Amino acid sequence: MGFLAYAATDIGKPLESFEYDPGQLGLDEVEIDVDYCGLCHSDLSMVDNDWGMSRYPLVPGHEVVGRVAALGEQVKHLKLGQKVGLGWRARSCMVCDQCMTGNHHRCPQGVDTIVGRNGGFANKVRCQGAWAIPIPETVDFAKAGPLFCGGLTVFNPLILSHLSPMGHVAVVGIGGLGHMALKFAKAWGCEVTAFSTSPDKEAEAKSMGAHHFLNSRDEEALASAAGKFDMVLVTVNVMLDWDAYVNLLKPGGRLHIVGAISKFEATWFPVIGGERTIGGSPIGSPALANQMLDFSGRHEIAPKVEEFPMSKINDALEHLKSGKARYRIVLKNDF
Numbered sequence: 001m002g003f004l005a006y007a008a009t010d011i012g013k014p015l016e017s018f019e020y021d022p023g024q025l026g027l028d029e030v031e032i033d034v035d036y037c038g039l040c041h042s043d044l045s046m047v048d049n050d051w052g053m054s055r056y057p058l059v060p061g062h063e064v065v066g067r068v069a070a071l072g073e074q075v076k077h078l079k080l081g082q083k084v085g086l087g088w089r090a091r092s093c094m095v096c097d098q099c100m101t102g103n104h105h106r107c108p109q110g111v112d113t114i115v116g117r118n119g120g121f122a123n124k125v126r127c128q129g130a131w132a133i134p135i136p137e138t139v140d141f142a143k144a145g146p147l148f149c150g151g152l153t154v155f156n157p158l159i160l161s162h163l164s165p166m167g168h169v170a171v172v173g174i175g176g177l178g179h180m181a182l183k184f185a186k187a188w189g190c191e192v193t194a195f196s197t198s199p200d201k202e203a204e205a206k207s208m209g210a211h212h213f214l215n216s217r218d219e220e221a222l223a224s225a226a227g228k229f230d231m232v233l234v235t236v237n238v239m240l241d242w243d244a245y246v247n248l249l250k251p252g253g254r255l256h257i258v259g260a261i262s263k264f265e266a267t268w269f270p271v272i273g274g275e276r277t278i279g280g281s282p283i284g285s286p287a288l289a290n291q292m293l294d295f296s297g298r299h300e301i302a303p304k305v306e307e308f309p310m311s312k313i314n315d316a317l318e319h320l321k322s323g324k325a326r327y328r329i330v331l332k333n334d335f
């Protein structure tokens with residue numbers, strides 16, 4: 001029998017039942033029985049072909065947690081039945097300079113889970129063994145899916161920026177990514193300020209680790225926070241008044257953008273004068289995913305999720321589109 005999945009047959013179409021033959025399992029591949037799969041904005045972007053790289057029928061789903069169902073001959077580090085997660089990336093070449101220095105997520109030959117291949121809104125999914133990340137018992141299995149995409153995405157900047165536990169961090173946008181960033185930065189030891197355009201999120205942001213809350217539509221409040229932050233982590237994908245956000249940084253501070261904005265424009269003088277940096281990052285390597293899971297387990301960090309049965313995938317997509325998801329959606333396999 002083939003794999004049972006949900007696929008979009010064309011741009012923007014609702015998902016429908018889809019069965020496909022996965023072919024023979026590759027020597028370096030793992031087959032995963034899907035238990036849960038997170039629903040991420042990137043799934044929506046792929047269904048809608050926002051990035052011009054979608055191929056139909058398209059099976060989305062790149063925040064998989066499940067158990068190892070089959071192992072290719074070369075995969076020695078995992079066991080049948082072991083709990084694993086699979087995120088945005090499903091394969092890297094293993095021999096380029098990026099892979100050889102532990103930066104597999106930067107591999108130019110990398111293959112992404114739902115780009116030109118079938119993802120995790122299915123009863124089974126496959127990936128290269130190295131990208132099936134073991135899930136420790138300390139991590140809440142049912143909620144772990146979003147850690148493999150959004151979680152890793154907001155954890156990586158803490159490492160890349162060499163953020164000190166004494167640091168002051170602003171998290172801009174308290175949604176699917178931002179709420180996990182609050183939890184990580186708080187557990188890291190930092191003083192954390194949540195920036196949101198929704199004042200009604202203040203109490204919840206504080207319960208998730210924010211020491212302070214700032215309404216980012218309030219220009220005066222923004223101006224009065226000038227020079228306070230070692231890192232400003234932007235998780236939204238909208239254009240902001242970038243000069244105002246550079247202005248929030250201490251000298252030496254870093255404006256780090258993980259939201260997929262299309263353009264960045266700012267006055268460069270404060271960047272040069274204050275030795276500030278502006279950067280971005282995608283997900284992270286398998287090794288960093290291991291560290292992120294270990295850290296999450298130790299600090300009891302889990303995304304806040306709403307669960308839908310996988311058969312209600314189109315309802316879940318509508319809920320995501322409406323902007324009402326609090327804060328991540330996880331689909332439970334009910335095939």
Ligand SMILES: [Zn+2]
Pocket residue numbers: 040041042043062063088149150
């Ligand atoms: Zn994602």
Ligand SMILES: [Zn+2]
Pocket residue numbers: 092093094095096097098099100104107108109110
């Ligand atoms: Zn490579």
